[in-house]
Amino acid sequence: MKKDLLFEIGLEEMPAHVVGPSMEQLRQKVERFLIDHSLTFEAITAYSTPRRLAVFVRDLADKQADTEEEIKGPAKKIALDAQGEWSKAAQGFVRGQGLTTDDIYFKELKGVEYVHVTKYSKGKPAFEVLTGLKEVMMSLTFPVTMHWGKYDFEYIRPVHWIVALLDDEVIPFEFLDVPTGRTSRGHRFLGHEVTIAKAADYLEKLSDVFVIADAKRRQQMIVEQIQEIADANQWSIDFDSNLLDEVTNLVEYPTAFVGNYDEKYLSVPEEVLVTSMKEHQRYFDVRDQEKNLLPHFISVRNGNHHAIENVIKGNEKVLVARLEDAAFFYQEDQKLSIAQCLEKLKQVTFHKKIGSMEEKMNRVQMIAQILGKQFGLTSEELADLQRASEIYKFDLVTNMVGEFPELQGIMGEKYALLQGEKPAVARAIREHYLPISSEGDLPTSNIGAVLAIADKFDSLLTFFSVGMIPSGSNDPYALRRQSYGIVRILEQKKWHFPLAALQAEMVTVINEDPIRYGLALESKQQEMTAFIHARLKQFLMTKEIRHDVIEAVIASQQPDLSQLFDAAEILKAHLDDPEFKVSVEALTRVIHLAEKATNDTLEVDPSLFENDAERALFDAVSEVQSQFSTRTMAQNYEALIQLRPLIEAYFAETMVMVDDDRIRNNRLNQLQQISRMALVIASLDHLMTK
Structure with missing residues (x-):
């Protein structure tokens, strides 16, 4: 017989942003509880208002299904003693299952006989099982909690009533001092308490007392x-x-x-x-x-x-x-000039471990110019970028932004235009905050995009340098979001970004004048690279790129962050090519063997070749190398894939690890040439080609 379940938690008003997620959390946990306790059901629906979280389960089984489970015990030679009597091991095994030795039978597994028993469990009535909803209720987690009265237990808000009905029967349990029942509450001012005779009446009964429990x-x-x-x-x-x-x-x-x-x-x-x-x-x-x-x-x-x-x-x-x-x-x-605002900024602290807002702006000016030149901005754009980076935080000390912090940047643009700044400069002031959320709008102007990257990158450099690196879910300064913003802007603009080289240049300049820039930086290059690569992984996953492709690209020896986007897309596009599997396997074999090289030289001496396959591969690789730096990532990928027949012929005719040191090293150098080009695209050995 099928029954309906209603479970409602009545509370003080919850913050609006908590209601929806908490409703969904309750639905998921009740669903998991029912599945774990072998109670089948037709459908489960969640409801919520600021004062309640509820689930309604339709056509719930009235009892757990009876189960039959075969359980394996000790081997026969352990279960029986020398006299053929049941050993303590056998007796302890069946006792633990609630059975007797009369229930034992033997089954052979891989030539060895083992004790087996079949355990039958009669399903409990749903009414009895559902008292466990108390544990579900207590397991809910919230972003903020409080305790009330004499209780130490914390919850999102005080609980005032609980409705727990299986059809028309109250499921009995108590949470703190609140017992379950069938009485809910209507609208705080328009309604009154309402008795729910059976679970299926829930929505209608609440509607009668001015509560629309269905959020949709x-x-x-x-x-x-x-x-x-x-x-x-x-x-x-x-x-x-x-x-x-x-x-x-x-x-x-x-x-x-x-x-x-x-x-x-x-x-x-x-x-x-x-x-x-x-x-x-x-x-x-x-x-x-x-x-x-x-x-x-x-x-x-x-x-x-x-x-x-x-x-x-x-x-x-x-x-x-x-x-x-x-x-x-x-x-x-409007009575304040930009210069007056900048003077006030000298007294504003960016962070006590890092320095003032003025010092941050000094760093960002320098970083922005390095990036602007790297990205190929025109001389006019660089001049506008310089002006924007000199003043871009001035609105932080205005009355309007003090009252409405959400308008920082937006008011900067407005006030900059009123004071005669160029539209490009004013626009960059607004755009440097973008994106303001993980998937928010990006800067559209080149100047705004560069300033956005410079400001975010400075935050990474400085917070990492003073040891304030996000860990776990702790990220009070939103460094993950800022890094993700850098990744998204670079992908949109297609700008070359050799991460390690640019970071080293910025750190060097800052450390030459720590008074102007506020502090001397520690490099933290590996930590920052890993941190930004983690955000790149996150971004590539949104592009439906396979996990192994992402790992291969991240593990490459490509220094340019923007090239990693191209590499991932290229591999994604070629995964189903007929030649992909065999070509990647050939190049992977090259990469693995090249790791055995004991020197860094890539010089190859053709006079040491012993067969035509070595010469043919050498000629082809030389041609690829001569054009590798000027070709696109896609062209280099195709060139390397086309080496496959020559690589296969090479391995068919050539033993790499010979005893002669000169010949062995010459062959390893030849493979290193191919390996290093391949690793610029991706660490192909991470790819799954089976």
Whole structure:
């Protein structure tokens, strides 16, 4: 007989960003609990509001399946003593299985007879097993926790009620001092306690007390209500997914409404207005059909339309207060010159172990010029890059950024333009923060991209130098995200980036003038290379590149980070070629043998050749080498693959590890020439070719 299960945890209001992940965590853990306890079911659905996490399991088996398990014991010669009686080993084995020696039989495995028993287990009733949901409840983890009352146990918020029903029966257990029952709670102001007679009634019963427990349905209601308002007024609304998720998890019964503010505030940059509405008040901004910002906002109330006019007035009052502050800050900031802001920055600490913000900017100026020349920027671009790197953090000391930290860079661009800076310089100030999330927008201008890399690379250099290297999940200064940003920008721009050489040059310059740059750096070259390569692996995985290809590329001897992107794509494109397997195996054999070389010289003496295969391979390799530095990665790959027949002929006719030192070393040198070219593309021995 199938039954339905309802499990609801009732809490104080949770932070919106915790609700969705916690709901999914509960679903996964209940599902795993049921599977581990051999309780089959048809479907499991999760529900949530700010005050509850719940799962509903449809058609759950009413008991565990009976099981039959064959268990192997000791060998027959151990199970029986010299008199043919059961030994202590045999008796202990069956006792441990809850059986007797009468249940023993023998089975032969690989010529040896072993004791076996068949253990039958009768499945427990689901009602009995489900009391274990208490352990599931206690196992949930949260980003922040608290304890309350006299209890040491910590949870996201205090638990006020628990509903645990198997059809119409309450599953009995207690969490702290809260027993399970069938009583849930409705909307905090519009609803009341509600008794749930059976599990299948859950959604309907909560709806009666102004709770929409299905988060997807709640979000759909919000979108429909807002869209209805927009259509009636011919407005355009951007349903920002993050904002929509947050609003969905702030309410139990949504009602959308429109508020207004004075048109005079539209003179403030729209980024400020949108940030005030979206980030601080959780409002949706309103635009006309041409995407121009309008003096209205749409918000969502946690409740119905009762006294909605008072709610609108209250929200308008709060927003206008913030907009007044924003307008004041905007006017006050325009009284400051960039030079005055830069003077203030001298007193701002970047990090106590690293130095001031001014010293960071000095380093970034130098790094940006090294990178700009490496990337081939024009003289005009280099001049604009120099100016941008001299001032790019000035907005950090403005009133607006002090109030709205989300606007750093954005206000820098606005204020720079107001003070007559070139558009290219102002744009770079904004773009240097990009990407602001792992998959966020990238800088589009060359100057902005270089400044973004320079700023992020300086953070890596300095934090690594003072020993603040991320470990485990600990990364307080977002160095992983910054490294990932560097990788993404380089891949987009296709700029050559010889990581070790550039890092060495930057460290040398900084250490020549530690007073100007704030500190002397330790190289930490291996650590930084490994760290950035780890982010490169992460990036390549998003491109659906096979794991072994990624490992082969990362393990290569290619110094240029940007070339690793090309190598991975080339190998990915050729994995299914008919000749791929045999060609890679031939080159891998070369690489392994070349490792036996005892010297670094690559000189090959043709006079020591003893057969035509050596000469043919030598001529072909010489031709490939002569063009290797000028060809593309794809062309070099093809050239090496085409060596396969010659390599196979070479090994068929040539013994490399001969006794004669001169001939052996000459042959190893010849193989080293091929190996080093192959390793510039990838460490091919990492590839799976079976």
